[in-house]
Amino acid sequence: MKHYFDSFDAELSQGLQEAASRIVSPDKDEVWADISRKIEGINRKEGIPVLKKLAAAAAVLILLLTGVFAAAGDYALADFRFFKTIKSVFSNVVSISGVTRTDNEVPTVSNQNIVENNDEKALCSLEEARQSLDYDIAVPGYIPTSYTLDRVFIRENKNSLSPVELHYKDSVSGNELIIDESPISQATSFSYNFRSNDAETSTVQVSEYEATLIYFKNTGIRKLLWQTQDKYYIVSADLDEKEIMAVASSLDN
Amino acid sequence: MNELQLFRVLFDTYFERVYRSTCLIIQDESIARDAAQEAFIVAYEQLDSLKDLDKLYTWLTSVAANRAKDMIKKHHSCMPAANIDDVLAEPAYSTVNIEHKDMELDIMQALHMVDIKYREVAVYKYYLGFTDKEMGKILALPSGTVKSRLSRARMMLKDILEPDTESGAVL
Numbered sequence: 001m002k003h004y005f006d007s008f009d010a011e012l013s014q015g016l017q018e019a020a021s022r023i024v025s026p027d028k029d030e031v032w033a034d035i036s037r038k039i040e041g042i043n044r045k046e047g048i049p050v051l052k053k054l055a056a057a058a059a060v061l062i063l064l065l066t067g068v069f070a071a072a073g074d075y076a077l078a079d080f081r082f083f084k085t086i087k088s089v090f091s092n093v094v095s096i097s098g099v100t101r102t103d104n105e106v107p108t109v110s111n112q113n114i115v116e117n118n119d120e121k122a123l124c125s126l127e128e129a130r131q132s133l134d135y136d137i138a139v140p141g142y143i144p145t146s147y148t149l150d151r152v153f154i155r156e157n158k159n160s161l162s163p164v165e166l167h168y169k170d171s172v173s174g175n176e177l178i179i180d181e182s183p184i185s186q187a188t189s190f191s192y193n194f195r196s197n198d199a200e201t202s203t204v205q206v207s208e209y210e211a212t213l214i215y216f217k218n219t220g221i222r223k224l225l226w227q228t229q230d231k232y233y234i235v236s237a238d239l240d241e242k243e244i245m246a247v248a249s250s251l252d253n
Numbered sequence: 254m255n256e257l258q259l260f261r262v263l264f265d266t267y268f269e270r271v272y273r274s275t276c277l278i279i280q281d282e283s284i285a286r287d288a289a290q291e292a293f294i295v296a297y298e299q300l301d302s303l304k305d306l307d308k309l310y311t312w313l314t315s316v317a318a319n320r321a322k323d324m325i326k327k328h329h330s331c332m333p334a335a336n337i338d339d340v341l342a343e344p345a346y347s348t349v350n351i352e353h354k355d356m357e358l359d360i361m362q363a364l365h366m367v368d369i370k371y372r373e374v375a376v377y378k379y380y381l382g383f384t385d386k387e388m389g390k391i392l393a394l395p396s397g398t399v400k401s402r403l404s405r406a407r408m409m410l411k412d413i414l415e416p417d418t419e420s421g422a423v424l
Contacts, residue, residue: 015360
């Protein structure tokens with residue numbers, strides 16, 4: 001069979017693109033209103049697990065954005081108490097999602113109270129953060145020699161249980177080491193998504209806690225995620241595994 | 254961002270292109286709208302079970318086209334002795350809203366004149382840029398059949414759009 005691609009193909013393709021661009025699309029808000037009504041009906045009827053859907057939708061978004069790493073799906077679920085991390089793999093996309101919740105059941109749309117997370121950050125000193133937050137901020141007993149504490153942020157600065165970020169800076173390279181601490185008593189959730197061919201994940205041990213270590217091959221960044229009885233930690237840095245593990249293990253939980 | 258908001262981003266990203274490709278294939282705005290809408294609802298229901306998320310767009314387009322064909326079949330099911338293949342071969346009704354620009358009208362008219370099975374592969378190939386393999390998957394056809402169908406679609410469209418040149422197609 002002859003495989004065509006000549007000027008006629010190019011004209012046909014261009015003509016179709018132009019003709020299609022002049023097709024008036026229906027009002028998207030109206031179509032979306034119909035779709036969301038039906039989706040809500042489906043959710044009520046079937047109780048589709050939110051986390052699974054959320055992670056899948058977020059994974060597609062990551063594919064759309066073609067980013068190696070991104071956080072998506074931040075939202076807070078009020079009245080949930082226990083933290084659960086779900087690791088899912090969709091095709092070559094890995095999604096690591098965490099949510100605080102009340103029991104072993106995955107929350108469904110019908111029983112949750114979703115509060116938007118506006119992702120605001122307040123810059124302050126470590127002392128100011130300690131004074132305004134009602135939990136002990138863990139600081140590492142070990143950090144690589146060239147790193148010093150540079151900035152401290154209180155994230156979603158809404159109450160005394162807001163998450164805190166400690167930013168350490170390498171005076172030589174300018175690279176940052178970030179320690180993110182979220183108290184579990186604060187309702188929260190997250191979803192990290194990335195392509196498995198751009199990153200490697202492994203399960204490691206931070207003190208007595210199981211942790212997930214993600215290595216982003218393109219950037220050299222490692223992210224270590226784990227939960228203790230009262231906090232969720234994420235340590236991110238351009239460090240080798242031994243060093244990031246040493247920083248994590250030295251946090252005075 | 255909750256899951257509906259996330260899904261809304263997917264909808265915003267893909268809807269127009271899914272709608273337009275369905276319009277080109279089916280040549281009916283109302284059916285194209287309903288079919289594209291249904292494709293997104295099916296996508297939502299099956300999102301977490303889709304194996305190839307990076308093929309979501311291809312998948313949405315094919316679901317919309319298949320739904321649209323089903324709708325046309327249903328629409329004509331009350332017609333006595335109607336041959337569904339004949340019905341599908343006839344473009345439903347062309348209400349596609351385009352500007353009256355000669356070349357574009359020619360292309361739209363040309364599309365309108367060919368059987369839906371050729372129109373479909375032409376739109377997949379020349380509008381959406383799908384590969385033969387993707388088309389084979391969407392249409393559940395062997396690659397040889399896709400290639401011959403595409404070749405015939407191309408010849409027919411060329412005969413309509415460039416009648417003075419010889420392509421050898423017999424309509």
